[in-house]
Amino acid sequence: MSEIRVASRYAKSLLELAQEKDVLEKVNEDMKLFSKTVAQNRDLQLLLQNPIVKADKKLAVINALFKGKVDSMTLAFFDIVARKNRESLLEFIATEFERQYNLYKGIQKAKVTSAVPLTPALREELGRRLVAQTGKTIELEENVDPSLIGGFVLRVGDKQIDSSVKYNLRKLKNNFKDNSYITKI
Incomplete structure (x- = not known):
């Protein structure tokens, strides 16, 4: 399955869950913050893409960067993605989430x-x-x-x-x- 299709599915799931929990606006801001942070930090981008670094180490870095700055549901989502060894897709998921959010909101x-x-x-x-x-x-x-x-x-x-x-x-x-x-x- 292609990266974009997988990212699209994760983004859709996050969007639906955020709607259900009534935290859609907060999660949207969180995903924008994540995208901006990754775009501005080449080392973080390379870390997320590196297949040698274990998922728990990547998750520790993500938690260190975003804990207290993003909603607890967003952190839990990052945890789930990392446990599935899909942290290299987080950048694509954030972009796809923004696209789906914009589509949903018109x-x-x-x-x-x-x-x-x-x-x-x-x-x-x-x-x-x-x-x-x-x-x-x-x-x-x-x-x-x-x-x-x-x-x-x-x-x-x-x-x-x-x-x-x-x-x-x-x-x-x-x-x-x-x-x-x-x-x-």
């Missing part, structure tokens, strides 16, 4: 990259339009990339709208290259 992630930071009015307008188009709550991630010169690149799910000056200049340049035979006549 949250759509969107990423906008612009040449300059968005003004609050523009941010609000963009959020309103995305809500109208998707019918979902929008979680907007903003990035600034001065190389775009102007405009923005918006990514929602698997769709991308590139309205940047950089893209339009590149398109114009390619059109000139394609039409260069006209100048030879």
Whole structure:
């Protein structure tokens, strides 16, 4: 069974249990904290993936890092995953949990990259339009990339709208290259 399918099953089980115990929001925050911690700490990531280090040692490190910071149910979940020797999947489980949580709550992630930071009015307008188009709550991630010169690149799910000056200049340049035979006549 593939890692993603196994991670999906664990994430689904955790989501359902968290709903049942009425701690879904807390567990969601815990899984975000776990993902962030692993992403920022390469040593922890390597430790979890290392097949030589025993599961109880990995669990001890996880407990040392997260005990008192996460819900007791989240710690118990980490324990179960470690006892099943699946701790190398915890990073995938956390990512899959967030995906399933967003699906359950009707949250759509969107990423906008612009040449300059968005003004609050523009941010609000963009959020309103995305809500109208998707019918979902929008979680907007903003990035600034001065190389775009102007405009923005918006990514929602698997769709991308590139309205940047950089893209339009590149398109114009390619059109000139394609039409260069006209100048030879």
